Amino acid sequence: MLSTALDPTYAQVATLLHREARLLDNLELDQWLELFLPHGVYCSPLGAACVDGEPVILLDDDRLRRQRVFRLLQTPAYAQRPASRTVRQVSNVEVELQADGQVAVECVVVIHEVRVGDERQYGLGTLRVLPTRTRYLLSPGPDGALLIARKEVVLLMREAPLENLSILL
Numbered sequence: 001m002l003s004t005a006l007d008p009t010y011a012q013v014a015t016l017l018h019r020e021a022r023l024l025d026n027l028e029l030d031q032w033l034e035l036f037l038p039h040g041v042y043c044s045p046l047g048a049a050c051v052d053g054e055p056v057i058l059l060d061d062d063r064l065r066r067q068r069v070f071r072l073l074q075t076p077a078y079a080q081r082p083a084s085r086t087v088r089q090v091s092n093v094e095v096e097l098q099a100d101g102q103v104a105v106e107c108v109v110v111i112h113e114v115r116v117g118d119e120r121q122y123g124l125g126t127l128r129v130l131p132t133r134t135r136y137l138l139s140p141g142p143d144g145a146l147l148i149a150r151k152e153v154v155l156l157m158r159e160a161p162l163e164n165l166s167i168l169l
Contacts, residue, residue, distance in 0.1 A: 010095045012146055013105055013138065020148075021088035021109070024169050029069040032169065036148045037139060038062055044153045044168060049135075057158065057165065072166060079164045080115075082124075086167055087112045103146060105136040109153070113167050130168070131156040 016035065023032040036042070042065055043050035044057040060068060076083070093107040110131045117124025137150040153168065 007095070009097060009103060009146075010093075013095050013103060014090075014093060016138070016146055016148075017090045017093065017105070017107060017136075021090055025086050025088055027073070027083070029073055029169070033065060033069060036062065036065065036151075037141065040065075040148050040150065042148075042151045042153075042169075044155065044158075046158055048154060050152050057155070057162070058168070068169070077166065080166055082116050084113045084115050084164075084167050101140065102149065103136075103138040105138060107134055107136075108132070109134045111167060128163075 020032065020035055023029070023035070040062065042058070042060040044059075045051070046055045046057060050056060050059070071077070072080070089108075089110045089112070091108050091110075093105065096104040098104055108131065110129060113128045113130065114126065115124050133154045133156070135150075135152040135154070136148055138146040139149040141147040155162070155168075
């Protein structure tokens with residue numbers, strides 16, 4: 001059953017999605033990790049969906065998410081010097097309550113990214129826009145709050161050459 005904007009579950013989902021966007025944009029990645037269930041999966045497919053056995057752009061379990069965050073925060077790569085500034089826009093949120101108590105969410109997330117610098121240097125000073133169709137499967141955590149069991153980020157431009165995807169979280 002689809003949830004509406006007046007439904008408490010919808011409000012809880014919207015709060016989670018907006019909090020996640022803020023944490024990612026502010027590089028508060030340790031707090032972002034806490035939005036996932038320990039068995040949560042983060043995937044970005046090459047096709048229209050993450051399917052077992054099919055190639056993916058990324059597929060992270062808890063250990064790999066934590067490694068990615070450690071690399072981004074503790075071992076900055078040349079491709080992120082200076083670090084990207086991002087603004088995420090979340091829209092078109094659809095929430096469906098599942099019979100098993102989980103919540104399926106589909107939304108549009110557009111990531112706007114710029115790396116400050118001289119526009120004559122490749123990749124610096126140029127605004128990049130990454131539109132995505134993002135799907136979540138949320139489950140209640142120990143305290144009842146919804147947490148991410150699965151996040152699937154489908155890039156609109158996934159077939160095109162992709163530059164520096166370190167901001168794709």
